[in-house]
Amino acid sequence: xxxxxQRMTAVxxxxxxxxxxAALAFTAFRKNMMYFYTPTDLVAQAVPAGAKIRLGxxxxxxxxxxxxxxxxxxxxxxxxxxxxxxxxxxxxxLFREGxxxxxxxxxxxxxxxxxxxxxxxxxxxYMPPELAEKLVAADGRHSCAEFSRPVMGRRPAIADRxxxx
Amino acid sequence: xxxxxxxxxLLAALAVAIIQGTFPFVGVWRRDARLMAVxxxxxxxxxxxxxxxxxxLTWAFVERDWSxxxxxxxxxxxxxxxxxxxxxxxxxxxxxxxxxxxxxxxSAAVSLFSRSLxxxxxxxxxxxxxxxxxxxxxxxxxxxxxxxxxxxVPEDGRDxxxxxxxPGLVIHPPLLYMGYVGFSVAFAFAIAALIGGRxxxxxxxxxxxxxxxxxxxxxxxxxxxxxxxxHELGWGGWWFWDPVENASFMPWLVGTALIHSLAxxxxxxxxxxxxxxxxxxxxxxxxLGTFLVRSGVLVSVHAFATDPARGxxxxxxxxVVLGIAFALYAWRAPRFAADGELQWLSxxxxxxxxxxxxxxxxxxxxxxxxxxxxxxxxxxxxxxxxPPYFNAVFIPLTAPLVLFVGLASAVGWKxxxxxxxxxxxxxxxxxxxxxxxxxxxxxxxxxxxxAVAGAFxxxxxxxxxxxxxxRRWRARGRRGIAQIPRAVWGMTVAxxxxxxxxxxxxxxxxxxxxxxxxxxxxxxxxxGAYRFELQSVTPRPGPNYDADQxxxxxxxDAEVIARLKPERRRYRAQGTVMTEAxxxxxxxxxxxxxxxxxxxxGDWALRIYFKPMMRLVWLGGxxxxxxxxxxxxxxxxxxxxxxxxxxxxxxxxxx
Numbered sequence: 001x002x003x004x005x006q007r008m009t010a011v012x013x014x015x016x017x018x019x020x021x022a023a024l025a026f027t028a029f030r031k032n033m034m035y036f037y038t039p040t041d042l043v044a045q046a047v048p049a050g051a052k053i054r055l056g057x058x059x060x061x062x063x064x065x066x067x068x069x070x071x072x073x074x075x076x077x078x079x080x081x082x083x084x085x086x087x088x089x090x091x092x093x094l095f096r097e098g099x100x101x102x103x104x105x106x107x108x109x110x111x112x113x114x115x116x117x118x119x120x121x122x123x124x125x126y127m128p129p130e131l132a133e134k135l136v137a138a139d140g141r142h143s144c145a146e147f148s149r150p151v152m153g154r155r156p157a158i159a160d161r162x163x164x165x
Numbered sequence: 166x167x168x169x170x171x172x173x174x175l176l177a178a179l180a181v182a183i184i185q186g187t188f189p190f191v192g193v194w195r196r197d198a199r200l201m202a203v204x205x206x207x208x209x210x211x212x213x214x215x216x217x218x219x220x221x222l223t224w225a226f227v228e229r230d231w232s233x234x235x236x237x238x239x240x241x242x243x244x245x246x247x248x249x250x251x252x253x254x255x256x257x258x259x260x261x262x263x264x265x266x267x268x269x270x271x272s273a274a275v276s277l278f279s280r281s282l283x284x285x286x287x288x289x290x291x292x293x294x295x296x297x298x299x300x301x302x303x304x305x306x307x308x309x310x311x312x313x314x315x316x317x318v319p320e321d322g323r324d325x326x327x328x329x330x331x332p333g334l335v336i337h338p339p340l341l342y343m344g345y346v347g348f349s350v351a352f353a354f355a356i357a358a359l360i361g362g363r364x365x366x367x368x369x370x371x372x373x374x375x376x377x378x379x380x381x382x383x384x385x386x387x388x389x390x391x392x393x394x395x396h397e398l399g400w401g402g403w404w405f406w407d408p409v410e411n412a413s414f415m416p417w418l419v420g421t422a423l424i425h426s427l428a429x430x431x432x433x434x435x436x437x438x439x440x441x442x443x444x445x446x447x448x449x450x451x452x453l454g455t456f457l458v459r460s461g462v463l464v465s466v467h468a469f470a471t472d473p474a475r476g477x478x479x480x481x482x483x484x485v486v487l488g489i490a491f492a493l494y495a496w497r498a499p500r501f502a503a504d505g506e507l508q509w510l511s512x513x514x515x516x517x518x519x520x521x522x523x524x525x526x527x528x529x530x531x532x533x534x535x536x537x538x539x540x541x542x543x544x545x546x547x548x549x550x551x552p553p554y555f556n557a558v559f560i561p562l563t564a565p566l567v568l569f570v571g572l573a574s575a576v577g578w579k580x581x582x583x584x585x586x587x588x589x590x591x592x593x594x595x596x597x598x599x600x601x602x603x604x605x606x607x608x609x610x611x612x613x614x615x616a617v618a619g620a621f622x623x624x625x626x627x628x629x630x631x632x633x634x635x636r637r638w639r640a641r642g643r644r645g646i647a648q649i650p651r652a653v654w655g656m657t658v659a660x661x662x663x664x665x666x667x668x669x670x671x672x673x674x675x676x677x678x679x680x681x682x683x684x685x686x687x688x689x690x691x692x693g694a695y696r697f698e699l700q701s702v703t704p705r706p707g708p709n710y711d712a713d714q715x716x717x718x719x720x721x722d723a724e725v726i727a728r729l730k731p732e733r734r735r736y737r738a739q740g741t742v743m744t745e746a747x748x749x750x751x752x753x754x755x756x757x758x759x760x761x762x763x764x765x766x767g768d769w770a771l772r773i774y775f776k777p778m779m780r781l782v783w784l785g786g787x788x789x790x791x792x793x794x795x796x797x798x799x800x801x802x803x804x805x806x807x808x809x810x811x812x813x814x815x816x817x818x819x820x
Contacts, residue, residue, distance in 0.1 A: 009509070014521060021525045021562060025532055028557035029550060036547035054549065069683045070770055090681045090761040090770045093399075093742040104551075 034104065039081040047107050054104050055083065055113055061097045076101065076113070087115040094120040168233050171221025172312040175262075178214035178269070179302040181207050185272070185295025189288035193361075201284050204291030205276040211298060212273035215266045222262060222311050223253050231322055234315035235259060241324035241738045243709035251335040252325045257459060257475075258311035260338060264455070265301045267339070267346045268294065275350060275375070282371060289357035290350070297349055300482045308474045324709070324738030333393035341386030341413055345451040347379020348416060351423065352448035355441045356490060359497040364441070369431035372444070374802040376427060377655075380420045381793030387413050388786030399744025399759040401679065401774040403782060406555040411534045412454030418527040419447040422520040424793075429513045432578060434504025436517060441498060443520070445490045450527070452483050462538060508580040515573040522566040529558040567622045567667055570660060571629030589632065597625035608753070608777065609676050619671025623664045630660035652799040659792025666785025672778040679775075681761075685768045693775045695756060696720045702760070702769060710734040712745070715760045715769065719749065731760040731771075746772075755779040 036054045037047070047053055057076035064074045071088045074097075085103055095101060095118065105115040185207035192200025222235075226249045231237040239255045254263040272294040279287050305311070328334070354372040358364045390410070395403040404410065423443040430440045456462075456479040508514055533550050541547055575589040601621030605612050633653055637645035682690040689698035700716040712734040719727045727749035734743045746759040754777045761770040 010507075010517075013518075017521055017525055021529055021558070024558045024561055025529050025554075028554045029533075029536070032550050032554040032557070033548050034551065036549070066765060070681055090772060093744060093762070 036102075038078045039076060039083045040078055042083055042107070042113075043081045050106060052104065052106055052116075054102055055085070055115075056100065056102045057083070058100050059095070059097050064097055076103065083113050084111070085113045085115050087118055089118075091118055092120040096120075167221050167224050168230070168312040168314070171218040171225075172310065174214045174218040174221065175302065175306060175312075178211050178218065178265075179299065179306065181211040181214060182295050182298040182302055185211060186292055186297075186299050187295075189292040189295075193285045193288050193292075198284060201288035204288050204295065207295065208269070208272040208276040208291050211295070212266075212269040215262075215269045219253070219262055219266050222259060223250060225312075226250065226252055229322070231320070232314050232316070232318045233311075234313045235311040237315055237319050237322045239325050240322040241709060242321050243737070244322075244325055244330075245708055247332075247335065248325055248330050251329070254338050255325050255329050258305070258309045260342075261301065261305050261309055261459070262311055263339065264342055264346060265298060265305065267342050268298050268301060268349060271346055271350050272298070275353075279371065286357050286361060286363070286368075286371075289360055290353040293353035293356045294349060297353075297486070300486070304475075304478050304482065308478055322738070324736065327710070327734070327736040327739070327741045327743045328397060330736075331393060331397050333389055333396065337386060337389045337393055340382050340389060344379050344381075344383025344386050344420075345413070345416065345454065347375070347382055348420060348444075348448045348451050350375040350379065351444040352490070355444035356493065358441060359493045362497065362500065364430075364437050364501050366431050366434060369427050369440070370802065373424070373427050373431065374797045374799075376420070376424050376444075377793050377797040380417070380424055381790040381797065383413065383417050383420060384786055384790045384793065387417060388783050388790070391786075392783050395757075395779075396746055396748065397743075399746050399761070399772070401746070401757050401759065401772060401776070403673075403779070406533070406552045408534050409458055411530050411555075412457045415527045415530050415534075416447050416450040416454060418523050418530070419443055419450055422523040422527075423447050425516045426520050429516050433513050435507055435513055436520075437501040437503065438494075438498035439517075439520070441501070442494060443524075445487075445494060446524075449483075449487050449490075450531075452479075452486065456480060456483055457534070505579075510576065510583070510586070511580045512573055512576050512578045515569050515576060519566055519569050519573070522562055522569075526559060526562045526566075529562065530555065533558070564618070564622060567626055567663070570663060571625045574629050574632050574656075574660070589636075590629070593625060593628040593632070597621050597628060600624050605672075605676075608672070611676075613675055616671060616675045619667060619675070623668035623671065626664035626667060627661055630657050630664060633657060650799055650801070652796045652801075655792045655794070655796025655799070657792070658795060659789045662785045662788025662790075662792055664785075665781050665788060669778040669781025669783075669785060673776050673782060676777045677775060680773050682771055682773060683764060683768050684771055685766065690771075690773060692773045694721055695726065695775065697756075697758065697771075697773050699769065699771065705732070707734065709738065710736045710743075713760065713763075715758075715771075717747070717758050717771070719756055727756060729756070729758045731758045733760045733762075750780055752780050752784075753778060 034052050034054050036056060039055070039057050042055065055076060057078050060075040060077050060082060064072065066072055069088070070090060071086070072091065073084065073086050075082050075084050077083070086108075087103070087105075092101075099120060102119045103113065103115040104117040104119075105113055108114045185204055188200050188207070189204035192198070192203065222233075224230075225233045225236045226240055227246065229236070229240065229242055229249070235256070235258045239252045239259070240249050244252065252259070254260040272291055275287070275290060275294065279290070282290070351372055354368070354375070358368055387410075390413070391403045394405070395401060423440065426436050426440045426443055429436045456476070459475065459479060462476065507517065509518075533554050537548050537550060571593070572586075572590065575586055598621055601617050601624055602612070604620045604624075605616040609616075634646060634649060634657055637649055639645075641648070678693050680690065680692050684690060684699040686699055686701055689696050691697075696719070698718045698720070700718055702713050702715045705712045705714045712732040714730050714732045717729045717731065718725060719729060729747035729749060731747040732745040734745060735741070736743065744759050744761065746757055748758075749756045754775065757772070757774040757776060759772040761772060763769055
């Protein structure tokens with residue numbers, strides 16, 4: 001091969017490689033991209049059926065119920081709307097009522113969010129950043145009164161309002 | 166008083182770093198040997214000064230000086246001494262101090278062990294390292310001073326993040342930083358080559374041991390981080406494709422490409438500008454990693470806004486360093502002429518191919534890490550891409566890579582022909598195929614195509630890694646083995662490590678069993694062939710935490726295999742709860758139990774995992790690092806050897 005041919009083969013191989021990589025990356029992106037929703041978003045706009053999304057909100061005090069085995073149900077809310085969540089598995093160490101969480105999963109036909117995974121960060125006052133942006137006022141407090149008292153501990157507090165809707 | 170001394174030492178180090186970053190350049194420009202020599206003493210003085218500053222901060226931690234804001238935020242009166250010492254790098258300010266300490270350490274090492282370098286090259290390398298130190302010292306002094314005092318003095322500290330109170334995490338960050346920062350030496354050599362216009366076999370020979378050392382530290386750091394996550398995070402994962410992990414993995418991929426292209430540059434005088442580009446990229450990705458982890462962008466693009474000074478500083482620094490580096494590259498690199506031609510079926514051809522795969526894989530990881538940030542920054546929505554994205558892209562890219570690794574060791578330099586290569590690989594190919602099909606069946610009685618492919622690739626790499634020692638043994642017997650240089654042993658061991666890693670990765674990914682269960686005392690669960698019985702959960706106080714400790718007895722065919730004691734700890738200072746998993750391991754399988762949350766009626770939630778060949782993943786990483794150590798300690802690097810190769814000099818530039 002001459003030098004020129006050689007360089008052309010190299011360039012062709014590189015372009016092909018990058019092309020394949022880009023194709024792989026974009027298909028993988030399209031399949032695995034998850035959008036973030038707040039409960040208000042979820043009520044306001046329909047999620048494509050079966051699409052995997054991330055739902056962020058505050059766990060409403062007094063809504064945590066345990067069922068058979070590791071089944072749990074709780075309600076996640078922001079200031080305006082709330083969404084029931086069903087999950088089977090181990091909740092993170094820092095899961096607390098009144099605290100912010102992010103759940104990954106799909107919306108079921110009955111409107112219940114079926115979570116595959118529930119995340120809470122290692123911080124007592126943690127709120128998912130996406131949610132904090134929507135809920136927290138400039139002074140660092142939650143903008144809605146319901147959650148302004150941090151609820152400590154796992155024990156279900158006597159809820160003065162079971163759930164708002 | 167002591168903290169002020171530390172602060173003062175840092176200021177003095179900045180002054181020395183400014184001298185180190187300028188005088189040698191002037192010396193090279195004016196051809197003044199005395200000015201050039203300033204770099205050596207400046208590098209050593211800077212190291213001593215930063216070491217003093219570092220010792221002062223450590224002293225403040227050991228003595229529990231709560232008047233220092235950083236100490237108060239990251240220690241507690243009950244924190245054991247070991248963790249008070251490691252808490253120095255437990256958060257932002259101190260870890261940046263560790264960063265500059267290591268940077269100064271690398272430059273001091275260059276000043277001590279590169280006496281054989283020509284004076285002008287050494288001067289330029291040290292000057293580049295000095296200039297980098299100026300940037301980082303300014304960053305610490307202007308935006309994140311660890312010696313800041315706090316008033317009123319708190320009564321007790323807020324304690325070190327419990328996640329970091331683990332022996333693994335004591336040495337993980339220093340190892341990782343040794344790697345990250347170590348690439349600055351390769352970067353400095355690359356810049357010196359661009360400025361001086363000298364890029365020949367000798368240059369590659371000086372750069373290689375430094376790069377290999379940095380790479381092996383990074384390898385160890387990543388391996389240890391993975392091991393730590395597995396034990397400490399309590400969910401049994403060992404790699405999450407988390408942005409922080411990606412930040413260390415991208416420089417590793419490019420660094421791996423770099424050590425291989427340096428070999429081509431040294432042996433064949435080819436791929437010169439590519440090597441220089443990789444050296445710049447490896448360091449660029451290290452800096453980018455620092456920016457991602459340290460600016461807070463990863464938590465949220467908006468966390469960036471909570472302390473804009475830091476993020477803006479690092480971003481500006483990144484832009485300046487890379488701007489200068491790439492401008493120099495664009496200007497000078499086209500003049501590096503290759504000393505020969507490149508054939509595809511030759512070792513250098515295959516190494517180039519591997520390089521391309523490694524760089525593309527790094528690019529795919531980069532896209533997956535940065536794309537969500539970019540989308541968010543432009544307000545186009547909040548998305549995330551999880552591990553499925555990375556697996557879908559990364560695995561198809563690395564599988565051919567692994568295939569070529571084996572092939573390259575059977576192919577000689579310059580040019581090869583298939584008729585020569587085929588007999589060398591034939592046997593290995595058939596053995597790897599045969600065993601690859603049998604292994605999943607023998608171990609798990611269940612064959613999956615992916616498992617066969619993975620086992621084949623792993624065995625192929627393992628067998629071909631031993632090809633060179635085997636060939637030498639057949640040709641000259643024991644004497645042939647004794648004459649193998651350490652560099653070749655290093656390559657062999659590192660490639661065996663790769664094979665072991667692929668094997669572990671394949672089996673643990675495809676045959677693991679994970680079960681989350683609810684158990685009361687006396688109840689048991691079956692996972693695979695094993696039976697896990699929860700016998701009791703008892704309280705057990707620790708130095709700065711209170712724990713619940715479970716006793717889980719594992720039996721197989723009514724025979725007791727292990728008694729595991731996982732813990733759930735509540736740290737007193739912050740009230741944080743941490744899971745301490747218990748693992749029983751053999752080379753072929755891990756039994757992993759983590760105690761999760763207490764449920765009603767005395768029941769507990771437990772995570773019970775069966776992980777086949779988990780140890781091999783880390784063993785592979787350790788073997789790669791050992792290989793790196795062998796290669797870096799090859800005696801030809803230690804010989805003072807400086808032969809002028811005028812071939813690669815840029816015309817008209819004085820040497």
